[in-house]
Amino acid sequence: MKHYFLLFIIFFIFLFSSCITNKDVVYLQEKGTLANDSLQIEALSKPYRVQVNDILSINVKALDEELVSIFNPVETTATSGGQQGQSSLYFNGFTVDLHGNIKFPILGEINVLGYTIKEIE
Structure with missing residues (x-):
């Protein structure tokens, strides 16, 4: 009986530890604001500027x-x-x-x- 109980506990822990929250799933999140998206696009479109150690x-x-x-x-x-x-x-x-x-x-x-x-x- 103890072995079944121990296997049940291990299975239960494994089952719940492999799940991720809905917060981590990208496609379930609300889209960002238009201003936030435009700032990201603007940052990506800037040309690269030379930095130290390049x-x-x-x-x-x-x-x-x-x-x-x-x-x-x-x-x-x-x-x-x-x-x-x-x-x-x-x-x-x-x-x-x-x-x-x-x-x-x-x-x-x-x-x-x-x-x-x-x-x-």
Whole structure:
């Protein structure tokens, strides 16, 4: 009898612990206000602005490759965007320092903090 009672208690605990409340189910919630939804859409539509510790990949191109070889010290190979591409970006990219600058050959320090990609181009 004790074994059945113990199994019943374990089954009962398992049954109620696997349920979630209606509050956690998204499709049962009321929709947000129109103002709240529009603020979320507006935040998503803003262009990305460069921040501290971002790594920028900068490639300078010209008809004569020797002229721009100092700006592109390591020849980049076409990668599939996997781990190899990310690791090469870490070593060959330009990191934004705490002051928002990158150190670019010949040109020196360039402030890029808070600019969008189009503004930096």
